[in-house]
Amino acid sequence: MIESTPTPATAAPTAVQGYSPRTGTPVGEPLPASTGPEVERAVAAAQAAAPAWAARSGAERAEVLEAVADALDAARAELVAVADAETALGEPRLTGEVGRTSGQLRMFAGLLRAGAHVGAVLSPADPTLGRPDVRRMLHPIGVVAVFAASNFPFAFSVAGGDTASAWAAGCPVVVKVHEAHPATSLAVARVVRTALTTAGASADLLGLVAGRAAGGPLVTHPGIAAVGFTGSLAGGRALFDLASGRPDPIPFFGELGSVNPVVVLPAAAAERTEDLAAGYLGSLTLGTGQFCTNPGLLFVPEDTKLLDAIATRARTATGGPMLSARIRDAYEGGTSARAGRELARGTAAEGAWAVAPVVWHADLAEFLAHAAELTEETFGPAGLVVTYADEDALLAALGRLPGSLTGSVHTVEADHPLAARVAAALRPRVGRLIHNGWPTGVAVCWAMHHGGPWPATTAPGHTSVGGTALERWLVPTAYQDWPDALLPPELRDANPLGVPRVTQP
Incomplete structure (x- = not known):
């Protein structure tokens, strides 16, 4: 998800220096370790x-x-x-x-x-x-x-x-x-x-x-x-x-770590092609893809124009600078390893640590054959599009996904019977289910759940x-x-702080 690998405790302390991702030059004074x-x-x-x-x-x-x-x-x-x-x-x-x-x-x-x-x-x-x-x-x-x-x-x-x-x-x-x-x-x-x-x-x-x-x-x-x-x-x-x-x-x-699967159902793919392509690339490249809720895995039907629309949008996308040289290097290494599956590549903006957005493609059979590799997160503006032809095979594949923070389903009314089945398949694998939206963006509210099964969280x-x-x-x-006098105020008979309490009958 995010670069933060600890050094063994025996390593000698060194100063922590900030750098500009735009120029690669130091920012501020070193902070002693x-x-x-x-x-x-x-x-x-x-x-x-x-x-x-x-x-x-x-x-x-x-x-x-x-x-x-x-x-x-x-x-x-x-x-x-x-x-x-x-x-x-x-x-x-x-x-x-x-x-x-x-x-x-x-x-x-x-x-x-x-x-x-x-x-x-x-x-x-x-x-x-x-x-x-x-x-x-x-x-x-x-x-x-x-x-x-x-x-x-x-x-x-x-x-x-x-x-x-x-x-x-x-x-x-x-x-x-x-x-x-x-x-x-x-x-x-x-x-x-x-x-x-x-x-x-x-x-x-x-x-x-x-x-x-x-x-x-x-x-x-x-x-x-x-x-x-x-x-x-x-x-x-x-x-x-x-x-x-x-x-x-x-x-x-x-x-x-989280790949945040997004599933586009058949009628939605046919009716909302350009909207879905634009939404996917916007979410994928937002903040140079440096979000834990980045849509790293997108399932779309075969025989639609959506795959072509995604490729067209990806070729015109521009990636900005990554947060650190380590994160940039990890991204470049990860994208190079999947070069043979590349569907489309954008361009990198100017900047010392700028990277290009990348979209890969695999059909459902290939995805399942290489699931361990293809469900690994690539932190940055890169994602895998998986095409499916059979709804039952899609549902079976969703049940095999690793845990993620989010799962999203794009539908129109004609898709609703299948949408209920997809949601049921995703629910045990994610912490938040999203309908007709993209996962980037986590509202700060009382009901929000930002978690999920391993490896999304521990x-x-x-x-x-x-x-x-x-x-x-x-x-x-x-x-x-x-x-009563020795109890915390919240548990005393008089409830002096007025906290909500549940009392067994």
Whole structure:
């Protein structure tokens, strides 16, 4: 999905330097890589800040989250300028991403005020059943390690969704800075830490470590209680294994790799040919294809004009710069390996790390014969179009796909009977089903689920976007026969905080 492979813990720390994807030249000063003692200090500071933050009510934490959101919005112009120099994502896209980041913080503030996040459940004593009084709620898990993503320097980075949801849950965060945008990460951290202290919270609710060698020690540090990761399958799996192999294994919530299948049904292909071709290429090349929801796999019927329309659009598409030289090199290697299946190739824009969009083609039989190879994600503006002639064979193929974040179905009314069967085949393989739309773009809302079966994520029951993202950082405690005065406020008879509760009859 996203380049983020950890270096073994024994590697010597080196400075982290940002570069311009447009020119390949350095941006800003090098950020010193964190040493072992520096990782230790960052985690220890977060641990010290944890009790007071966890003790705050949801409404009190909401005020702090909103203060951080306001500070990010106030610093938007400055932050966007730094990020554009390091990522070449463009001011319009980055301006919107700062808004998305502050919007996530405000969304969680709203959830905290609603109070349902504590999951309060009461089972009153029933002597006739021999049942004691049991009351259950969720508490913060502890200090969370967050690995920033390359492709979202704000929304999945220092103050992004993992950090915002962890704060909402009552957990301090230590962020491992991504090598693609260290100057942006530092700029955001300065804004956030100032906002935290101004709002009366500890600046140590946010810690930073840097350098590829810091990843392993951060995950294995005994003070870390859970990990959030967005990155490559190889890097995520290595860290996942470290988290699982600790003397005290901890939860690892990783978003790793996804091909996001899109299925175009026969009547839709015939009636919406040009619209579908334009939509596919627009989604495939958006942000130079550097989205975890990029439509890497498109199924279309045989004997339609759609394949030709896609090829025509692809030849006129222009690809921009990738986020780093490593990501560019991986893309070039991946596309070269499939050169024999190339349907059409666009052109690369000017820029040191610019790449050309590529579309490949295979029929369904060839796809199934080489499924292991052809379902591997190529991070960037490249996708495979698979043509099918038989609907039952299509359904069988969909059932064999690896897990993905999204699955999309394009239909018109005549396709609806088949659409229901396709949705049923896709549903166990994806976290979000999309009708007549494209997967790029993940709405920040309470109901969003941004997750899916392996290899899309390591924990398909959880999401990294949406209101329930904070559930990753909460653990339950049941209180049996405790005096009312000693219970947490959320479980007391009077319910002084007014949180929603479920009471067993």
